[in-house]
Amino acid sequence: MSFPETKYMGSKQSILPFIVEHLGRLRFGSAMDAFSGSGCVGYAMKSLGKRVVANDFHRFAYHIAKATIENNSTRLSADDLANLLRPNPRARTFVRDTFAGLYFSEKDCEFIDSTYANILEMGSDLKKSLGLAALCRACVKKRPRGIFTFVGNKGRDGRRDLKLSVKQQFIEAVRLFNHAVFSNKQQNVATCLDVFDTSPKGIDLVYIDSPYISPHSDCDYTRRYHFIEGLCSYWEGVQLQQDTVTKKCRSYPTLFRSAQTAGEVFARLFEHFRECILVVSYGSNGIPSREEMVDLLQEFKRKVRVEETSHKYSFGNHHHKVGRNNNNVREFLFIAV
Numbered sequence: 001m002s003f004p005e006t007k008y009m010g011s012k013q014s015i016l017p018f019i020v021e022h023l024g025r026l027r028f029g030s031a032m033d034a035f036s037g038s039g040c041v042g043y044a045m046k047s048l049g050k051r052v053v054a055n056d057f058h059r060f061a062y063h064i065a066k067a068t069i070e071n072n073s074t075r076l077s078a079d080d081l082a083n084l085l086r087p088n089p090r091a092r093t094f095v096r097d098t099f100a101g102l103y104f105s106e107k108d109c110e111f112i113d114s115t116y117a118n119i120l121e122m123g124s125d126l127k128k129s130l131g132l133a134a135l136c137r138a139c140v141k142k143r144p145r146g147i148f149t150f151v152g153n154k155g156r157d158g159r160r161d162l163k164l165s166v167k168q169q170f171i172e173a174v175r176l177f178n179h180a181v182f183s184n185k186q187q188n189v190a191t192c193l194d195v196f197d198t199s200p201k202g203i204d205l206v207y208i209d210s211p212y213i214s215p216h217s218d219c220d221y222t223r224r225y226h227f228i229e230g231l232c233s234y235w236e237g238v239q240l241q242q243d244t245v246t247k248k249c250r251s252y253p254t255l256f257r258s259a260q261t262a263g264e265v266f267a268r269l270f271e272h273f274r275e276c277i278l279v280v281s282y283g284s285n286g287i288p289s290r291e292e293m294v295d296l297l298q299e300f301k302r303k304v305r306v307e308e309t310s311h312k313y314s315f316g317n318h319h320h321k322v323g324r325n326n327n328n329v330r331e332f333l334f335i336a337v
Helices: 013-023 040-047 059-070 078-085 094-099 106-120 125-142 166-180 221-231 262-272 290-298
Strands: 030-033 051-055 189-191 205-208 277-283 304-312 328-336
Touching (some): 013 040, 013 277, 013 304, 030 040, 040 051, 040 059, 059 125, 059 189, 059 221, 078 106, 094 106, 106 125, 125 166, 262 290, 277 290, 290 304, 290 328
Parallel strands (some): 051 189, 205 277
């Protein structure tokens, strides 16, 4: 078993050993990954034998978590894959009609439309999530920098990921997600909720890697991943902004995106989970500051300690920011008991 390598903004996969080292020193049997994102930390806690609830309000993150964390045994068989790859005459054409030439070729878009329709016809919810997780990964891997904030051929070079078709990427993704499936003999669950609608009841530890604002980058995950977020519901119930070049979805309102409200929402978050051990991932360039975060945690927990390591983020708001020193930060792990 191994978790598929991730390209998502904010993913902690590169510092997982650091996080797991400190999680391993804590006594807990159940955990919630409250903002599961790429799913790698929740999956790591599952690998530690913990009962895991993985939550994220993004649909694409929910399906990744359902496929890898909730799922203990279901895989896509060779017959399943063959059925997913067949052209579906009943498929709608929204992706081709709306996005052809923006992010993918017309042929790639037709494959996405058909494969989505085939996924919906699968009888198992877990297999549907495996299919959607693989299709989302295929779309992300096909994009320069893995994001959907620009259109056309900008950023395309000779890398293998950009040469492969979405179909080829999908076949590889199915293999990777199948390989990630394992049982830790626990009843793990994936949810797709606003974090304040989750229940801390029965949860010993909550891992928090929430969005946070910094002077150098926003935390608008929907803007970067709007295509796969819309794809997971085939844009039903989604406000598509047709007047934008990127045909993006309307972003979700969140207090985490404002420097004026960030402290307030973190305080509310810590209060919501005050009965649990709190483990918070946070960057040194975040707002509130390290000192302010410690003060907030101390309002609800008796002991707070801070571990840290170096970490380089690969995402800025614009292409010219990639690789800039502003993306080199200290990564903090606040542990509050």
